[in-house]
Amino acid sequence: MTTPPIAVRVQAEPFDVAAETEKMTAGRTDIGAVVAFTGLCRAEAGRLSALELEHYPGMAEAEIERTAREACDRWPLMGVTAIHRFGVIRPGEPIVVVITTSSHRVAAFEAAEFLMDFLKTRAPFWKKEVGLDGAKGDWVDAREADDAAAAKWAR
Amino acid sequence: MKIRYFAWVRERIGKAEETLLPPAEVATIADLLGWLKTLGPEYEWALEKAEFIRVALDHVHADHAAAIAGADEIALFPPMTGG
Numbered sequence: 001m002t003t004p005p006i007a008v009r010v011q012a013e014p015f016d017v018a019a020e021t022e023k024m025t026a027g028r029t030d031i032g033a034v035v036a037f038t039g040l041c042r043a044e045a046g047r048l049s050a051l052e053l054e055h056y057p058g059m060a061e062a063e064i065e066r067t068a069r070e071a072c073d074r075w076p077l078m079g080v081t082a083i084h085r086f087g088v089i090r091p092g093e094p095i096v097v098v099i100t101t102s103s104h105r106v107a108a109f110e111a112a113e114f115l116m117d118f119l120k121t122r123a124p125f126w127k128k129e130v131g132l133d134g135a136k137g138d139w140v141d142a143r144e145a146d147d148a149a150a151a152k153w154a155r
Numbered sequence: 156m157k158i159r160y161f162a163w164v165r166e167r168i169g170k171a172e173e174t175l176l177p178p179a180e181v182a183t184i185a186d187l188l189g190w191l192k193t194l195g196p197e198y199e200w201a202l203e204k205a206e207f208i209r210v211a212l213d214h215v216h217a218d219h220a221a222a223i224a225g226a227d228e229i230a231l232f233p234p235m236t237g238g
Contacts, residue, residue, distance in 0.1 A: 039238055053237070054162055056230060059214035084237060096238050116238055122216065124230075125237025126162035139163050142234030 004101075005079045006068045010060045012087040017097055024079045024101050031078050033108040036099040037116055043091035049132050051140075053095070055086040056124035067118040071100070074114070075107040082115060084125060114153050121150040156223070158191075160201070161232035164208065167201035177223075184210045185219040187229065202231075209234060 005024075009015075017036050025031055041051050068080040081099040089095055098115040102108040121142075129137035159172040181190045188205045191198045202208060210217055212226040223229060 055237070056159070056161055056211070056214075056232070059211055059230065062214045063216075120238035121235060123237045124161065124211070124232060124235055126233065127236045128162075139233065140236045142236050146238075 003069065003072050004077050006065065006072065007079075007081040007083075008061055008064045008068060009083045010055060010057070010064070011083065011085060014085070014094060015083045015097060017094075017099070020081050020083065020097065021099055024081060024099060028078070030103060031101045032103045033105040034099065034101050035105070035108040035112040036097060037112050038094050039096040039116070041089045041091050041093050041095055044129075047131065048091060048129055048137075049134060050088050050090045050130040051095070052088050052128045052130055052136070053086045054126045054128065055084075059124050060084065060086075063123045064119060067115060067122060070118075071111045071115055075100075075102065075111040077102050077107060077111055080111070080115070082119070084119065084123065086125065088130070117146070117149040117153060120146045156226060157228045159228060159230040161230065163233055164201045164231050168197050182222055182224070183219065184212075184217060184221050184223060184229075187223055188219070188231075191231075207234065208232070 017038055021034055021036055064082050068082055071080060078101040084096045098112050100108045100111040127140040131137050157172060157174050160168050165171050177187060177190050181187050188202050188208060192202050209232050211230040213228055
């Protein structure tokens with residue numbers, strides 16, 4: 001089985017989910033399911049003016065790519081796109097998107113969840129809180145719930 | 156070898172990267188973390204809970220038991236919080 005197309009980008013700029021989806025489906029008549037998950041920056045009950053995301057250039061792309069390849073080994077996918085932003089991101093703005101395509105919905109749903117669970121615990125990104133006064137606050141703590149979510153895919 | 160630091164590990168040590176030559180007896184990542192802690196209070200502070208520090212050898216996650224021989228770039232960082 002040949003590996004389906006994988007597109008991974010790490011960028012400061014916002015992304016357009018509809019345009020990214022169109023790139024994956026244009027001209028194809030074999031895709032029956034598209035799942036797109038977008039993660040947004042929250043204001044945390046009005047406490048934050050932004051999140052500042054640090055990343056490890058080079059490794060971030062490589063780790064997301066490895067995760068996408070693993071998803072393609074596990075599910076019959078027709079394509080994977082994963083885009084993760086870095087830099088200053090304000091509440092309501094997108095941080096990450098994963099898009100999976102397949103002939104049927106189950107593979108697309110499961111693979112998208114797997115990708116997000118793995119990105120959260122394995123892709124080298126770190127969030128720092130920025131308060132309403134613009135002052136840099138604390139680093140966001142890793143959540144045990146995220147580790148548990150990733151662990152459920154172990155095999 | 157080039158050692159890079161990210162997030163609060165970088166802030167506590169006070170630099171993003173440096174080139175260091177650990178002594179020959181530093182064989183594993185665990186050895187490296189222990190040796191780094193002897194370099195000064197800023198390292199001790201950053202690595203005080205060494206078991207929680209994540210490490211990558213040449214852009215690939217590695218266990219603390221992994222050997223560091225042959226790695227060109229070693230990165231130390233807290234648990235990741237992307238996504």
